[in-house]
Amino acid sequence: MTTAPPIRRRVGVLAHLGALAQLAAIGLIGSILFTVLATFLGVGVGLLPVVGIGVLFLIAFLYVLWATAWLEYERVEGLYGYGLPALRIRRSGQPGFKGWLRTLWQQFTDGPMWRGIASCAIATVLGLLVLPTVGAVVTSVSLLFAPLQTGDVRIVGTGIVIASTAAVIVGIVGILVGAAVLVGLALLHAVLTRAILVPSREALLAEQARAAGAQRAGAVRASEVERTRIERDLHDGVQPRLVSVGMTLGLAQQKIDTDPAAAKALLDEAHTSTKAAITELRQLARGIHASVLDDRGLDAALSALVARSHVPVSLDVRLDGRCSPTAEAALYFAIAESLTNAAKHSRATECRVTVRRRDDGTLWARVEDNGVGGARVLPGGGLDGITNRILAAGGTTRLDSPTGGPTALEVSVPCAS
Structure with a gap:
């Protein structure tokens, strides 16, 4: 099985506007989320000497990390449509407590999860820049109406006072600079998410080669196991039964002239064993390939x-x-x-x-x-x-x-x- 490369789509204006709206929300939500993650990590490490309690907080920290990364992948895919594969929880496939510990370690070292966390962290920082920039643009728009007022104008949140005649010029400059900053933040977000979350062609080819090698090794190993199973079933089941049929027929041949009744009983026994051998061969063939599956x-x-x-x-x-x-x-x-x-x-x-x-x-x-x-x-x-x-x-x-x-x-x- 080969992995289809992510779709390299051109990002449109609507996607950039959606990115700005999302960044504004992530700037608030992300700050809270990373505070919670830091709290879980700090409490977990601090309570490690207390049996069990610290470990529970660290496990919760790990899976909150995964949930955050999963949301980030879904958000970026829904926004830009890069063709990103869905983030999945890692599983070791091994049973018992040892397998569970291995699952936790594989999840902790999962590269795609940490790339999602990095993308979310960058989106949070950009969102914290978007919020004041939007506020500056809104303030600049309000300055355009300064001539309708009498007297000087005080810029909200700065304490700066300017003449009403100059407020329009300041407002226009503020709008242009704020819009340029917002456009730059949107473009930067698109570039960084693609660089972090979308695998490079070299990485895709390496992953495909690794997967193909694993499949090839699995196919070889599976054929060896299947051949061994067939040999074992033939040696332990059908072969002894056929040897028994041959010996029974030989005894019947010796008794057919001197003791026809005993020879007939031996032939009946051989006939029964032959039917049983045919049934075993049919079951063995069915184990190799089920014709009803094709039909x-x-x-x-x-x-x-x-x-x-x-x-x-x-x-x-x-x-x-x-x-x-x-x-x-x-x-x-x-x-x-x-x-x-x-x-x-x-x-x-x-x-x-x-x-x-x-x-x-x-x-x-x-x-x-x-x-x-x-x-x-x-x-x-x-x-x-x-x-x-x-x-x-x-x-x-x-x-x-x-x-x-x-x-x-x-x-x-x-x-x-």
């Missing part, structure tokens, strides 16, 4: 999968059309492997599968079971296969499986991957 789509394929599950499954699928074969196959495999793991290892008595197509064009699924939990991603295991197959399709996985349960696996794949 009737993900909803029908998952319904058939749930019907074969050894654990009762509640299925909730809401899709408004088909996605790419790669995306559907990756999601189907992840759900199938999750249900297999739930039946083999979790001792679950029920599962729930939820599938949605989100507004951002991703195919999302969540598989939950009420088992004993403690699931881990181990090299060569089923969860490792899920992770690498989803990664190869350009998606992400998130596992939450505390000891004692329940277990929840979330996968998200670009619909057009």
Whole structure:
């Protein structure tokens, strides 16, 4: 999956006027917001010796930072339409307390979040300049009406007194200078937000190369895990059964002349084993590729999968059309492997599968079971296969499986991957 470059749109007059109005508001709101952030940080650091309390303030500080950055991205995108990607909360994808700590660290070191904070801080400073400039322009406009008054004119807020005959000239100069300052602030805001929030072409290419490398590695790893699984299933299941069929047929051949009844019983046994081997081969082939997925789509394929599950499954699928074969196959495999793991290892008595197509064009699924939990991603295991197959399709996985349960696996794949 490649990332589309942000749209380099020309900013119009209305956008600049909207920027000035927003800056005026941000000058007030931003000052309050950064005061709150500084308070959270100071209280959190100061109360760190007090067990738990300081940590709570620091966690709140981190997520208020993220919310501020998210609002800044949405504001700039709505104002200028740069094509900025939505800011998302970082997740480590690892379960337990260690995974939660890693999530906090990844969020704290998230570059896009800090760029959003920097943009908001600059907008706050510019807003604090916009407010007095607008006040100066309004005062200058009032000076144009000075000849209607008698006597000298006092400029509001300065204590400066000028003759009414010179007030018009001062007013005109003030309007021109104030308007020039406002235009400069609007242009500066547009330039700085683009420089801070819009990735450069080099950064985009580097990110695309990194994502392509990760997908390639995931695809290679997924194929290795799948090959190992097929070899294991053939070696542990079908191969011994076929060897048994061959031995049974050999015994039947030896007894067919001396003991026809025993030979017939052996042939019946071989016939039963052959049908069982065919069933196992069919299930193995279905695990490699589900033909119903191509013919009737993900909803029908998952319904058939749930019907074969050894654990009762509640299925909730809401899709408004088909996605790419790669995306559907990756999601189907992840759900199938999750249900297999739930039946083999979790001792679950029920599962729930939820599938949605989100507004951002991703195919999302969540598989939950009420088992004993403690699931881990181990090299060569089923969860490792899920992770690498989803990664190869350009998606992400998130596992939450505390000891004692329940277990929840979330996968998200670009619909057009």
